[in-house]
Amino acid sequence: MPKRNQQPELASKLSDKGIRLTKQRRILIDLIESANQHLHPSDLLYQAREKGVKLDRTTVYRTLTMLKELGLVEELDLLHLNGHEHYYEIRHDRGHIHIGCISCGKILELHTDCLSDLCDEIRQKTGFIIKTVRTEVAAVCPDCQRKT
Numbered sequence: 006m007p008k009r010n011q012q013p014e015l016a017s018k019l020s021d022k023g024i025r026l027t028k029q030r031r032i033l034i035d036l037i038e039s040a041n042q043h044l045h046p047s048d049l050l051y052q053a054r055e056k057g058v059k060l061d062r063t064t065v066y067r068t069l070t071m072l073k074e075l076g077l078v079e080e081l082d083l084l085h086l087n088g089h090e091h092y093y094e095i096r097h098d099r100g101h102i103h104i105g106c107i108s109c110g111k112i113l114e115l116h117t118d119c120l121s122d123l124c125d126e127i128r129q130k131t132g133f134i135i136k137t138v139r140t141e142v143a144a145v146c147p148d149c150q151r152k153t
């Protein structure tokens with residue numbers, strides 16, 4: 006999975022929007038920003054605890070909801086390969102496809118120009134203005150193909 010370090014800081018985007026950064030929010034934002042995988046809320050709780058910061062589940066969910074509503078973070082179900090859990094990642098201007106292995110649950114990210122081609126086609130054919138693109142593909146990974 007690509008590193009997310011090149012992303013402009015969420016913190017400055019939030020203060021641009023006039024949102025006050027409590028210590029807890031700041032920790033969460035740092036963790037989300039430095040993540041190199043899709044985050045489950047319990048990952049955030051665990052990682053914060055590892056850093057010696059006590060957070061409760063409600064704060065984590067509230068912060069994620071706020072970031073999602075501001076369009077800074079995407080909520081993903083990743084094909085529900087892991088039950089009903091939802092995951093979060095920083096929203097990128099350039100979209101990517103999530104490819105999930107239905108056999109082992111591995112998730113791969115593919116950055117491709119075909120998404121912007123698809124958006125162009127949607128715009129031309131429907132006149133809709135696209136706000137979010139989320140593409141998830143269910144597949145069988147090469148490792149699992151070898152096993153069967």
Ligand SMILES: [Zn+2]
Nearest residue numbers: 106109146149
């Ligand atoms: Zn697999």
Ligand SMILES: [Zn+2]
Nearest residue numbers: 043094103114
């Ligand atoms: Zn992703």
